Amino acid sequence: MSQYPPPSSPGDAHPASAAAGAGAAAGSRLDRWVGTYAQRTSSMTASEIRALFAVANRPEVVSLAGGMPYLPALPLDAIADLTARLVAEKGAKALQYGSGQGEEVLREQIVEVMRPQGITAHPDDVVVTTGSQQALDLVSRIFLDPGDVVLAEAPSYVGALGVFKSYQAQVEHVPLDHDGLQPAALEETLVRLRAAGKRVKFLYCVPNHHNPAGVTLSLERRREVVAIAQRHDLLVLEDDPYALLGFDGDPLPAMRSLDADHVIHLGSFSKTFAPGYRVGWAVAPHAVRDKLVLASESAILCPTSFGQFAIAEYLSTYDWKGQVKVFRELYRERRDAMLAALAAHLPQTTWTHPGGGFYVWVTLPDGLDAKAMLPRAVTGRVAYVPGGAFYADGTGGQSLRLSYCFPTAERITEGVRRLAGVVRDELDVVQLFGSPANSRAGRPGVDNPGPELA
Amino acid sequence: MSQYPPPSSPGDAHPASAAAGAGAAAGSRLDRWVGTYAQRTSSMTASEIRALFAVANRPEVVSLAGGMPYLPALPLDAIADLTARLVAEKGAKALQYGSGQGEEVLREQIVEVMRPQGITAHPDDVVVTTGSQQALDLVSRIFLDPGDVVLAEAPSYVGALGVFKSYQAQVEHVPLDHDGLQPAALEETLVRLRAAGKRVKFLYCVPNHHNPAGVTLSLERRREVVAIAQRHDLLVLEDDPYALLGFDGDPLPAMRSLDADHVIHLGSFSKTFAPGYRVGWAVAPHAVRDKLVLASESAILCPTSFGQFAIAEYLSTYDWKGQVKVFRELYRERRDAMLAALAAHLPQTTWTHPGGGFYVWVTLPDGLDAKAMLPRAVTGRVAYVPGGAFYADGTGGQSLRLSYCFPTAERITEGVRRLAGVVRDELDVVQLFGSPANSRAGRPGVDNPGPELA
Numbered sequence: 071m072s073q074y075p076p077p078s079s080p081g082d083a084h085p086a087s088a089a090a091g092a093g094a095a096a097g098s099r100l101d102r103w104v105g106t107y108a109q110r111t112s113s114m115t116a117s118e119i120r121a122l123f124a125v126a127n128r129p130e131v132v133s134l135a136g137g138m139p140y141l142p143a144l145p146l147d148a149i150a151d152l153t154a155r156l157v158a159e160k161g162a163k164a165l166q167y168g169s170g171q172g173e174e175v176l177r178e179q180i181v182e183v184m185r186p187q188g189i190t191a192h193p194d195d196v197v198v199t200t201g202s203q204q205a206l207d208l209v210s211r212i213f214l215d216p217g218d219v220v221l222a223e224a225p226s227y228v229g230a231l232g233v234f235k236s237y238q239a240q241v242e243h244v245p246l247d248h249d250g251l252q253p254a255a256l257e258e259t260l261v262r263l264r265a266a267g268k269r270v271k272f273l274y275c276v277p278n279h280h281n282p283a284g285v286t287l288s289l290e291r292r293r294e295v296v297a298i299a300q301r302h303d304l305l306v307l308e309d310d311p312y313a314l315l316g317f318d319g320d321p322l323p324a325m326r327s328l329d330a331d332h333v334i335h336l337g338s339f340s341k342t343f344a345p346g347y348r349v350g351w352a353v354a355p356h357a358v359r360d361k362l363v364l365a366s367e368s369a370i371l372c373p374t375s376f377g378q379f380a381i382a383e384y385l386s387t388y389d390w391k392g393q394v395k396v397f398r399e400l401y402r403e404r405r406d407a408m409l410a411a412l413a414a415h416l417p418q419t420t421w422t423h424p425g426g427g428f429y430v431w432v433t434l435p436d437g438l439d440a441k442a443m444l445p446r447a448v449t450g451r452v453a454y455v456p457g458g459a460f461y462a463d464g465t466g467g468q469s470l471r472l473s474y475c476f477p478t479a480e481r482i483t484e485g486v487r488r489l490a491g492v493v494r495d496e497l498d499v500v501q502l503f504g505s506p507a508n509s510r511a512g513r514p515g516v517d518n519p520g521p522e523l524a
Numbered sequence: 525m526s527q528y529p530p531p532s533s534p535g536d537a538h539p540a541s542a543a544a545g546a547g548a549a550a551g552s553r554l555d556r557w558v559g560t561y562a563q564r565t566s567s568m569t570a571s572e573i574r575a576l577f578a579v580a581n582r583p584e585v586v587s588l589a590g591g592m593p594y595l596p597a598l599p600l601d602a603i604a605d606l607t608a609r610l611v612a613e614k615g616a617k618a619l620q621y622g623s624g625q626g627e628e629v630l631r632e633q634i635v636e637v638m639r640p641q642g643i644t645a646h647p648d649d650v651v652v653t654t655g656s657q658q659a660l661d662l663v664s665r666i667f668l669d670p671g672d673v674v675l676a677e678a679p680s681y682v683g684a685l686g687v688f689k690s691y692q693a694q695v696e697h698v699p700l701d702h703d704g705l706q707p708a709a710l711e712e713t714l715v716r717l718r719a720a721g722k723r724v725k726f727l728y729c730v731p732n733h734h735n736p737a738g739v740t741l742s743l744e745r746r747r748e749v750v751a752i753a754q755r756h757d758l759l760v761l762e763d764d765p766y767a768l769l770g771f772d773g774d775p776l777p778a779m780r781s782l783d784a785d786h787v788i789h790l791g792s793f794s795k796t797f798a799p800g801y802r803v804g805w806a807v808a809p810h811a812v813r814d815k816l817v818l819a820s821e822s823a824i825l826c827p828t829s830f831g832q833f834a835i836a837e838y839l840s841t842y843d844w845k846g847q848v849k850v851f852r853e854l855y856r857e858r859r860d861a862m863l864a865a866l867a868a869h870l871p872q873t874t875w876t877h878p879g880g881g882f883y884v885w886v887t888l889p890d891g892l893d894a895k896a897m898l899p900r901a902v903t904g905r906v907a908y909v910p911g912g913a914f915y916a917d918g919t920g921g922q923s924l925r926l927s928y929c930f931p932t933a934e935r936i937t938e939g940v941r942r943l944a945g946v947v948r949d950e951l952d953v954v955q956l957f958g959s960p961a962n963s964r965a966g967r968p969g970v971d972n973p974g975p976e977l978a
Contacts, residue, residue: 101811102785103667103759106725108691111666114818138621146615154608161600165798167592200654200802203825212565213557229825236822237562271560305557331556344619346829348654357555364568368690371657371683374828375800 109216113235119456122444126453132485134408134472135453137281137428139341143400145393152383160379168375170367171359172198172351176378179385180351184337186320187313188327191353197362198373202311202338202350205362206233208369209307209334209352212361213271214239219263221273223251225431225460225469227281230274230309234462239271241462248422250287251275253294260302272305272334278321279312279427282460282471286425289322296325299332311338311350314394316426317402331355339381341428342394347377401428407479408472411486417494421472428475431457433468434493437500440470443492452488563670567689573910576898580907586939588862588926589907591735591882593795597854599847606837614833622829624821625813626652626805630836634805637839638791640774641767642781645807651816652827656765656792656804659816660687662823663761663788663806666815667725668693673717675727677705679885679914679923681735684728684763688916693725695916702876704741705729707748714756726759726788732775733766733881736914736925740879743776750779753786765792765804768848770880771856785809793835795882796848801831855882861933862926865940871948875926882929885911887922888947891954894924897946906942 126133156164171177177193184191199205206229214220216238222231224243234241242263244256256273263270275295277287287295299306306325313321326335338350352362366373384390408430412421418435432454434440440456447453457469472489474482580587610618625631631647638645653659660683668674670692676685678697688695696717698710710727717724729749731741741749753760760779767775780789792804806816820827838844862884866875872889886908888894894910901907911923926943928936 102757102809103812106667106723106759107815108665108667108669108672110669111815111819114666114815114822116814116818141616141619144615144619146612149615149619150608150611153611154604157604157607158600161598161603162595165595165598165603165800167794167799200824200828204823207823211562212568213560213562215562215564218562229822232822236819269560303556305560340621344830345621346619347831348824348826348828355556358557360570361561361565361568364570365565365690368568368683368686369658369661369823370654370802372802374654374802374831376798376831376834377801377828380830 110236110238113238117459119441119444119459122448123453125448131448131451131453132477132481132488133453134474134477134482134485134489135455136476137473138476139345139397139428140400140476141344143396144344145388148388149384152387153380156379156383164376164379166375168372168378170372171363172196172373173375173378173382176349176382176385177351179382180337183314183385184324184326184335184353187310188323189335189353190327191330195353195356195359197352197354197359197366198378199350199352199366200348200370200373201340201345202309202336202352203229203233204348204366204369204373205336205350205352206230206307206309208362208365209272210234210237210239211365211369212358213305215269217269219268219270221256221259221270222462223275223280223283225282225457225466226274226462227276227309228455228459231460231462234274240268242270243461243463244273246280246283246285248285250277250280250285250291251295253291253298256295257298257302260298260304264302270304272307273299274307274309275325276309276312277325278310279315279424280429281312281427282429282455282457283431284422284424284427284429285431286316286322292322292325292328296328296332300329304332306333307336308333309336311336311341312427313337314342315398315401315428317398317405318425326353334358342397343381343384343390347374347381349373349377349381398426401426401475404474404477404479404482405430407482408474408486411483415487415490417490417497419493428473430472430474432470432472434470435497435500436468437504438493438496439467441467443496446495447489447492450488450492452485452492454489564690564692567692571913573895573898573913576902577907579902585902585905585907586931586935586942587907588928588931588936588939588943589909590930591927592930593799593851593882594854594930595798597850598798599842602842603838606841607834610833610837618830618833620829622826622832624826625817626650626827627829627832627836630803630832630839631805633836633839634791637768638778638780638789638807641764642777643789643807644781645784649807649810649813651806651808651813651820652832653804653806653820654802654824654827655794655799656763656790656806657683657687658802658820658823659790659804659806660684660761660763662816662819663726664688664691664693665819665823666812667759669723671723673722673724675710675713675724676916677729677734677737679736679911679920680728680916681730681763682909682913685914685916688728694722696724697915697917698727700734700737700739702739704731704734704739704745705749707745707752710749711752711756714752714758718756724758726761727753728761728763729779730763730766731779732764733769733878734883735766735881736883736909736911737885738876738878738881738883739885740770740776746776746779746782750782750786754783758786760787761790762787763790765790765795766881767791768796769852769855769882771852771859772879780807788812796851797835797838797844801828801835803827803831803835852880855880855929858928858931858933858936859884861936862928862940865937869941869944871944871951873947882927884926884928886924886926888924889951889954890922891958892947892950893921895921897950900949901943901946904942904946906939906946908943 214237457466668691911920
């Protein structure tokens with residue numbers, strides 16, 4: 071009786087790229103359930119640039135798009151040994167269901183991991199999540215009703231903007247510069263929106279080695295942001311996966327270290343160890359933490375015991391701080407290669423100078439649009455993420471994000487050289503015709519470019 | 525500047541049992557953010573019985589409450605070897621971010637795992653999730669607006685009821701008997717609710733070895749349910765973690781095998797292999813699948829690569845079907861022990877006779893309330909889950925769920941003997957005073973008893 075494909079739901083034309091066709095009008099005509107989705111589902115749309123990234127994954131293309139940590143630098147043999155020991159000796163516990171809040175042994179270690187940032191949390195304050203992406207989802211779930219407002223830097227992390235949108239919240243951007251978010255603009259925006267009757271629920275902020283902007287919030291400004299939060303009863307969501315990946319000494323104090331009542335702090339092992347276990351965490355005031363745990367149990371029952379125990383074993387038996395230093399030196403070398411190549415090759419262009427993390431934020435010459443240029447860049451065998459993905463308001467078209475975390479220094483140099491060629495060609499077109507071909511600048515809305523762009 | 529505990533948010537009185545105090549009025553007074561939560565958050569409440577289960581985990585208590593698979597029966601040395609090989613040989617891929625839909629190698633194997641149930645899916649139809657709990661959350665997320673109706677068996681899986689409630693949906697129960705859900709009652713309920721203008725979004729159904737009822741939907745009724753779904757354009761959410769754990773031969777055809785358009789089928793490795801990786805899956809019509817992938821990327825970016833590759837390695841290199849048979853024989857022996865002990869000891873009580881899975885559903889003598897009796901049972905060193913947890917409408921107080929999956933046959937026999945003593949004592953009280961002390965029967969609402977009761 072069963073048959074494949076089902077005759078009355080032929081699906082979309084590209085079954086191999088699952089989400090590529092979602093939300094498209096053409097797909098809806100074929101969907102038996104089209105009238106029955108929840109209202110929020112209309113906010114979930116796939117990015118048009120996904121198909122391009124499928125091409126960008128070909129080996130001949132230098133991808134400066136993805137935010138994947140460089141895992142070949144991990145001590146895989148040592149990890150294999152400790153993982154085997156974990157299964158053989160504690161497998162019946164490590165493979166079992168666990169606590170919704172997360173394993174206590176790991177929560178104790180997370181407290182130590184955060185200590186260099188001045189955070190003096192208790193293990194009971196910590197909720198382990200399925201990557202910090204799940205923490206973003208859970209915080210949104212417990213705080214955001216449709217129409218609520220989230221404040222976020224301009225630009226802001228695309229994965230967070232997608233979550234806020236999926237909860238039908240409205241994102242209002244606050245400008246940043248080379249010292250990060252601008253506190254005066256934050257306060258002005260907050261006061262203006264609240265005076266207009268808007269329910270501003272929290273500020274979303276990436277303080278260290280910002281994704282995508284590559285800047286770090288100065289200590290002075292951290293104090294100002296916290297003072298604003300206190301003055302106006304504003305919750306701050308401090309998303310901080312890159313804190314330990316700074317190239318110039320110790321991390322700055324986290325905003326959570328300045329105020330434990332107004333700040334939810336998110337951390338992750340995805341960038342300092344490995345993302346494949348999907349283990350991140352949130353540190354929150356107790357009442358908020360209780361609700362995060364309940365929301366997480368509803369969403370997934372409990373985070374992966376195995377991943378938590380594997381990370382706990384790694385932290386307690388391997389020189390993990392030494393390994394973070396290996397990553398830092400590797401990424402520093404690649405950042406240097408990218409900045410040198412940008413300076414050598416890119417005409418009429420500006421960019422940020424990250425002191426850590428994975429990303430450089432590039433602003434193209436006037437008249438150029440990064441999204442319109444992307445197909446030509448991929449044809450020219452280099453890929454990046456167009457800046458519009460990092461704005462909820464349709465702006466950002468003149469910018470793009472480059473990642474230096476995964477390719478070697480040689481590939482980075484070659485990739486930037488190729489990008490420079492594409493930019494020069496675009497500039498020629500602009501000078502001839504006044505505007506770039508196929509420009510789609512200003513198209514509003516947050517796209518979902520997929521997990522490979524985390 | 526930081527301090528712990530923060531002076532103005534002292535939290536609840538029991539920091540060690542994180543969620544225990546959530547939602548309580550006392551906790552709210554101390555919560556700075558109490559006025560700012562989303563409306564849905566008021567639907568997330570912790571169970572009053574959680575504190576009891578903390579006691580029930582003591583070794584002197586025979587817990588017949590939890591749904592934990594008996595992992596000491598796993599071949600841990602073989603799993604240690606294959607996991608070490610995975611890390612050493614493919615670690616840089618297995619520890620990396622992966623696809624939002626899930627790894628293709630595992631989706632191909634999942635198709636084979638479902639074949640004994642008559643399901644002929646394509647790997648593109650499969651979405652890998654963080655346990656099937658996340659699939660419940662994602663389906664709810666894309667279909668449920670506040671006020672929408674979900675139909676569910678009476679009783680129904682507590683973890684699903686909690687998800688539907690968290691999306692502010694209304695659950696309407698449909699009675700089941702020893703052959704599972706009653707199709708005539710399903711159709712009557714559906715027609716009545718739709719005539720009353722209710723938006724009935726889907727039927728939630730556990731067809732095999734039901735949690736908590738321990739019954740299986742007959743083939744005849746599967747055909748009737750599918751026919752009703754077709755006649756009335758009703759989506760069926762077939763939640764099927766126990767299909768391969770039947771004691772009497774091959775599994776019945778899944779409803780998904782009878783109709784690929786009207787059924788979303790959920791599966792899991794949690795009961796046939798191990799829950800600690802958090803890997804389950806959904807099989808859905810293409811347009812629905814696209815939306816599930818987008819929703820999952822927003823929720824967690826991607827499921828665990830490591831868990832998926834570890835399971836793929838296990839399925840392809842170990843005799844996993846032989847291991848499922850080991851589990852089946854073990855659970856059959858324990859089921860037999862439980863049924864024999866119930867027949868030998870329990871007065872004036874009825875129960876179901878499961879043909880597989882983990883659970884027996886017990887109905888107490890008239891006048892007894894399982895929730896009110898639980899503190900005395902735990903004092904008597906035996907624990908169970910009160911039946912009210914499995915109803916959204918405040919009924920079920922006379923019933924309870926017993927699990928035979930984890931304790932040995934000897935412990936099960938001893939646990940049931942202790943339970944019988946508690947029931948006899950309660951009956952004495954009822955006969956003397958007419959009603960049990962401290963009865964809280966009829967208290968409405970779904971509690972969240974935590975992941976250990978999955």
